[in-house]
Each structure stands twice: as C-alpha cells, then as structure tokens.
Amino acid sequence: MPRIHCACALATGLALALPAGAARHVQVLRLQPGDALTLFNGEGGEFEATVTQMGRSDVQVSVGAHRAIERETAQAVHLAVVMPANDRMDWLVEKAAELGAASVQPLVSARSVLRLQGERAAKKAAHWQAVAVAACEQCGRNRVPLVHPVADLVSWLGRPPAAGAGLRLLLSLREGARTLRQLAPAGAVTLLNGPEGGLTAEEEELAIAAGFAPLTLGPRVLRAETAPLAALAALQD
Known part of the structure; x- marks a missing residue:
C-alpha cells in the first residue's frame, strides 16, 4: 500500500484535500477514487486513508483509522x-x-x-x-x-x-x-x-x-x- 507523508493535521473521519506535494505523489502513482493509501505526518503513528476524488491539481481523501505504529530505533x-x-x-x-x-x-x-x-x-x-x-x-x-x-x-x-x-x-x-x-x-x-x-x-x-x-x-x-x-x-x- 502506498505511504504518503502529509504535512498537516490528520484525524480519523477527516475529509482532506492533500497538500500539493502529497497530491502530486498520489497523481504520479495514478491512484484512483476508492484506492487505499497510508498517511503519516511525523507526529506519531499512521492513518489508513482512501482516495475519494482526483482532480487535475487536487486530491481528496477520507482519513480512516489511526495505527499507533512506530518503527524507530531504541537509541536516538x-x-x-x-x-x-x-x-x-x-x-x-x-x-x-x-x-x-x-x-x-x-x-x-x-x-x-x-x-x-x-x-x-x-x-x-x-x-x-x-x-x-x-x-x-x-x-x-x-x-x-x-x-x-x-x-x-x-x-x-x-x-x-x-x-x-x-x-x-x-x-x-x-x-x-x-x-x-x-x-x-x-x-x-x-x-x-x-x-x-x-x-x-x-x-x-x-x-x-x-x-x-x-x-x-x-x-x-x-x-x-x-x-x-x-x-x-x-x-x-
């Protein structure tokens, strides 16, 4: 499943227009409405998400469940x-x-x-x-x-x-x-x-x-x- 960094606030149930960089990434991957992806913003864990709309320059997604997954090393x-x-x-x-x-x-x-x-x-x-x-x-x-x-x-x-x-x-x-x-x-x-x-x-x-x-x-x-x-x-x- 594609993973996309999304530099904005994320919350379960949110209908979101992806920031420009994330939207371009989704378009390059040729995702379509109904396709699933994973979003993370660097604040901890990741979110399930689904593409709801693909425009010429914008991408709309529905943010789903949060997964409290971290893959960091024990030693910074x-x-x-x-x-x-x-x-x-x-x-x-x-x-x-x-x-x-x-x-x-x-x-x-x-x-x-x-x-x-x-x-x-x-x-x-x-x-x-x-x-x-x-x-x-x-x-x-x-x-x-x-x-x-x-x-x-x-x-x-x-x-x-x-x-x-x-x-x-x-x-x-x-x-x-x-x-x-x-x-x-x-x-x-x-x-x-x-x-x-x-x-x-x-x-x-x-x-x-x-x-x-x-x-x-x-x-x-x-x-x-x-x-x-x-x-x-x-x-x-």
Whole structure:
C-alpha cells in the first residue's frame, strides 16, 4: 500500500484535500477514487486513508483509522556531517533516514569540497529534507529526521549541545580512539564526521574540547559518506 507523508493535521473521519506535494505523489502513482493509501505526518503513528476524488491539481481523501505504529530505533542517533561532494550527500541523507537517524546536521569545514551558504544552502537543506521524507515513505518510518540548516563547523562546535544530543562521538583515525564496544553508548548519541581528507588537527582538537570522544570503526579508512552510516548501523538494537 502506498505511504504518503502529509504535512498537516490528520484525524480519523477527516475529509482532506492533500497538500500539493502529497497530491502530486498520489497523481504520479495514478491512484484512483476508492484506492487505499497510508498517511503519516511525523507526529506519531499512521492513518489508513482512501482516495475519494482526483482532480487535475487536487486530491481528496477520507482519513480512516489511526495505527499507533512506530518503527524507530531504541537509541536516538544524531548525525553531524561535513558534507561530502556531488550527490553523495543526497545518498547519505537517504540512507541515514532508512537506518533510523534522528536528525542530520550538514556542516562546512576547512577541507570541505562542497561549500554552501545563503540561499543556495537553504535550498539544499530543503532538498535534503525532501530526500529524508521520501526515504521514510519507502522504509516505513513514521517520524521524519530533521535536516538542520547548513552550519560552519567551528561555529557549530561553539554552541551548547542541543537537548537530547546525548554522548558526543567523533569518528577519527587518531591513535587512541576507542571502539563502540569500549565506549558502550547507552542513550542518545551525536556522531560527528569530517569531509574527504578528514578534519584538520585544529578542528579535531576543537571537537574534543567541545566534549566529543574519538571513535574508531576499525583499521580501514572509510569514505566520508560511508563512515557515519557504518556507525549508525552498528548502533542499531
């Protein structure tokens, strides 16, 4: 059954005109009146729904029973990633959403290949949020990870940790970095990962001073888009 993210209030018995993005999705799927679908708005659970009317630019549905289904991981993991180049950030956000990331913070650092600011950065963040929505529609999540606005790494490290950020871990190749088994994170986790070429020594020291513990994933050097996903997968219950 098709799953559609619907960014509006949902309630059993509601006759609803779908928002533009959700309506386009239904039209692309060529659903017809009487067809069933699942709606979720990110506030918890999902709703049965039935298409009642298909217009040229609007779609009407009848909202049915609510199902209190959650498919979240037991451990909230927040990714803070210096953006990899080209379309690799799209792939990273998509897979992070599928693997259960609670949020994604795109960052710019000294060695960044992809540098965004202003309107371009805002458009990219909105695009990545849409990528996360689509991934949740596909994988069954009813909570969409928040993609934060693009931030400068040094400025971001200077901010107080967000509520619920939990243990702060820095993916690092430095000698003495500990494994996940040694660190044994039990609650929420924030994972920081650098760009292609890694963080500079100065940036690593700033991160450690901000409370990030160096974390190793083993002897192999993983790509910038692979490392945070490998750590995220390793933290699954």
